Amino acid sequence: MEFRITRGELAEAVGRAARALPARTPVPVLGGLLLTAAAGRLAVSGYDFETAARAETEAEVGAAGRVLVLGRRLLDICRVVPEGPVDCALEGTRFTLTAGGTRFGLSTLPYEEYPALPEAPPEYGAVDAEAFAAAVGQVAVAAGRDDTLPVLTGIQLRLDGEEMTLSASDRYRYAVRRLEWKPGAGAAGDPVETLVPARRLLETARGLARCGSARVLLDPGAGGTGVVGFEGGGARTLLRRLEGRLPGYGSLFELTGASVAEVDTAALAEAARRVAVVAEANSPVRLDFAAAEGTLLVRAGYGDDVAAQRLPAVLRGAEELTVAFNPAYLLDALNSFESPGLRFELLGAGQRTLLSGTGAAAGHRHLLMSVKQLV
Structure with a gap:
């Protein structure tokens, strides 16, 4: 095995495939990256049974072949190797990289012990990669982190006609984002749902953000099993589906009789960030809306350790209304919105509050539970 490649292309391909490397694994070969060189192309693959990532790029291949090497060590080498062409070769049981007078040697891992990579499902449609990355980031903040409840650690994708809906919930909040997508010729007429790990999907979407269009790879006949893939810019990532589905949000988002408030998104996010510095553990940030004054008072803290900031706001449906939220949850929600204006649908303290962007957004x-305890 022998090939030459530019330092930038090698580093990018290795970096994309390395997203599938596990942080820790009792199986040494899963810490490896598989390099396959053939016919003017280099493919770099990583796999940890939950995620399979593959990146392809052009290379001058002198001798075709494949090799399995320690992934993180190769990633570190790619970060420091000199700019310019990099000559790579398999010499016995050692993989070498030579560039700019610098030579690196890597021991190889037994390829025969490496698990077979999952087969990619067929192309199901395509979505704007930048919009998709932004949408995944907006809902991922609401996904759970408790691995004992795997369903709540996922993002649910629903594909219905030309609309894609992403949703996530950890039981205390629920985020939903809709965006347009283009179903392919083989897309089914009925809506299709799949649940994938939120953290992995977020990493994948960010990696595809600059590739223009991202292809969605999906077999609707597989039900809740198998993998779902995302492909673009020479990279492909397959994510293992999670079993189950998120609870429905339709009735949760129906806040009959709610008061409505509108406020500047950036101003509220900055005010909440400021006052939250005095909030102790489990101490909420309080929002006091006043219709007559046209203001919102944002405050937190107890006793002498308090902070407050007043902002302009519009309240309809009540003269005054007060709600309070966990500071981290509130900031996550506020920072997930890109619209200049933010709309609150409010039922009152200890009840549901629905946040949404104004206009085209x-x-x-994003649904939040307000806390009963007020400052």
Whole structure:
């Protein structure tokens, strides 16, 4: 095995495939990256049974072949190797990289012990990669982190006609984002749902953000099993589906009789960030809306350790209304909105509050439970 490749292309391909490397694994070969050189192309693959990542790029291949090497060590080498062409070769049981007078040697891992990579499902449609990455980031903040409840650690994708809906919930909040996508010729007429790990999907979407269009690879006949893939810019990532589905949000988002408030998104996010510095553990940030004054008072803290900031706001449906939220949850929600204006649908303290963008950004909604305890 022998090939030459530019330092930038090698580093990018290795970096994309390395997203599938596990942080820790009792199986040494899963810490490896598989390099396959053939016919003017280099493919770099990583796999940990949950995620399979593959990146392809052009290379001058002198001798075709494949080799399995320690992934993180190769990633570190790619970060420091000199700019310019990099000559790579398999010499016995050692893989070498030579560039700019610098030579690196890597021991190889037994390829025969490496698990077979999953087969990619067929192309199901395509979505704007930048919009998809932004949408995944908006809902991922609401996904759970408790691995004992795997369903709540996922993002649910629903594909219905030309609309894609992403949703996530950890039981205390629920985020939903809708965006347009283009179903392929083989797309089914009925809506299709799949649940994938939120953290992995977020990493994948960010990696595809600059590739223009991202292809969605999906077999609707597989039900809740198998993998779902995302492909673009010479990279492909397959994610293992999670079993189950998130609880429905339809009735949760129906806040009959709610008061409505509107406020500047950036101003509220900055005010909440400021006052939250005095909030102790489990101490909420309080929002006091006043219709007559046209203001919102944002405050936190107890006793002498308090902070407050007043902002302009509009309240309809009540003269005054007060709600309070966990500071981290509130900031996550506020920072997930890109619209200049933010709309609150409010039922009162200890009840549900629905946040949504104004105008064209109304496709993103975030439900929060307000706390009963007020400052």
